[in-house]
Amino acid sequence: MIVVGLCLLAAAMLVLGFEMFLVMGVPSIAAKYAFNPFMPDIVIIQKIVGGLGASTLLAIPFFIFAADLMTRGEIARRLTGLVKATMGHYAGGVGHTAVVSCMAFGSVCGSAPATVAALGRLLYPELLRAGYRERFSLGLIAASAECALLIPPSITLIIYGWLTGTSIAALFAGGLAVGIALGLGFMVQVQLETWRSGAKPAPRPAPGQRWQAFVAALWALGMPVIILGGIYGGIFTATEAAAVAVGYAVFVETVVFRAYGLAELVTIAERSAVTIAVVFILLGMGSLVSYFITLARVPDLLLVFLQDNHVNWVVFLLAVNVVLFVAGMFVDPNSILLVMVPALYPVSVALGIDPVHFGLVICLNICIGMITPPFGLDLFVASSTLGRPVEQIIAGIWPFVLTNILVLMIISYVPAISTALPRLLF
């Protein structure tokens, strides 16, 4: 009865627009008093602060900072320039450029909204000029940015790895395969739309232009080499790779490209720090929620229920996908991750699902939550970045949501796509 009351309290706070850290924190504090009244109150702070103390999580502030440094600098523009020079003149090339640019930026940045913010203004006018419908162009940009959450580095996968103790490097390897699969899904969609709308490719680059674009992007290309090469070469941990990414971004943007000076660098650091606070207070509150979920033996009860009903991994993943899809429409994806994974992960292990495979299924659901109306974060970022009403972006997003669901089903029921690369590498 009290549990139902607490769930209702959280739901009411959510729909009334309370800040998410309150939605997670206040019912958790109430749960402490309801179920564990003799537990010292300071456990609450211990759990919140303890949630920030894992060394794995330190990669996140660095990746957020590096993404902000690149978003406000030249790296995004130069990567896009190279992709366009390479493939823009083929049939559907401008649309494909949008998808592949998001994937390329995703390989240096672990955040989907940051990818929309960095690339949206570069890609949108090009798509319209090529003849793609406005609605399709808006949807394509918001959706393609999801690849950044899957292609390493990925903030979502780092959080999942921290919550479950799964190797970040293995998750990153799986994320690369799934990110490419999703990107290919969007490229098929671009090709169909190109035939339908008759959109024109970009003009063929003049001789030497492609080489110029490559030279211009050389410093930007160094970033994925450092991050991925460093992690898989055994030189860095994910956290160290993230710190090196910050150093490299500062060097390239301020010294090589001279995109901004010291004053702007300090401003970017300050803005990134506030973003880090927004993310990490959710992680801290998530630790608190997860603690009480474990104390209440929610995973055990869930497993007993599933075993009693003879639920196998196929049905379990279907149920997880449906629940996360619906939750993703209304709740912030990171919060879903923090609340659901501690309850679902032990069950997935008991049902024999590979932790990397389960992580990628969860991450793909988080991606879908980024673009599903009414509360998909990418929709709002695309709206503010491109200056278009959010309703117009929502109108264009549905075909991409369908592609996402199709890819999600394939990833859910063909585990090898997620697990083959990690097994090959480790």
Next chain:
Amino acid sequence: MIGGALAGLRLVERALLAGILLLLSAAFILNIAVRSLLPAYASALAWVDEFGVFALAWVVFLGLGLALERRQHIAMTALRQSLGPAMRRGVVLLVNLTGLAASLYLAKLGLDIAMLVARSGQISPILNVSMVWLYAVVPIGFLFLGLRYLLALCGVAAPAPDVAAENHP
């Protein structure tokens, strides 16, 4: 007077946030550089990981108030926007009151744990500094957050109207 004090507080928060994040990045980069180029001296920088935990806590808790002021905290406010003006005012009042009460409660617990750690004399294993440095920022951060909720209640700052924040990952 209040405006001047608030501007001063903001300046301190911003300077500390930028400074700590830059210092944290520099420390990790230095650590990797030394380990790669001068491995004999790598152990001299063993404190970096522990410093990272302390610095991250400072960034997170010091950033809470500014994030609220800038409406960057995630909140699903679409339903609230569809309410009538009187209902909306009521909900906003409830949100701000709850936020203020939760902030003050967590600040008090933060102070309790900081005092407890201070009394115990607990020292961090590698940096060899008091663990109070880790917990002291908790009451400070929640007090700054509570202050922003109080200001919102007094109508000095408006509550968050939007879900999106461009910087949010």
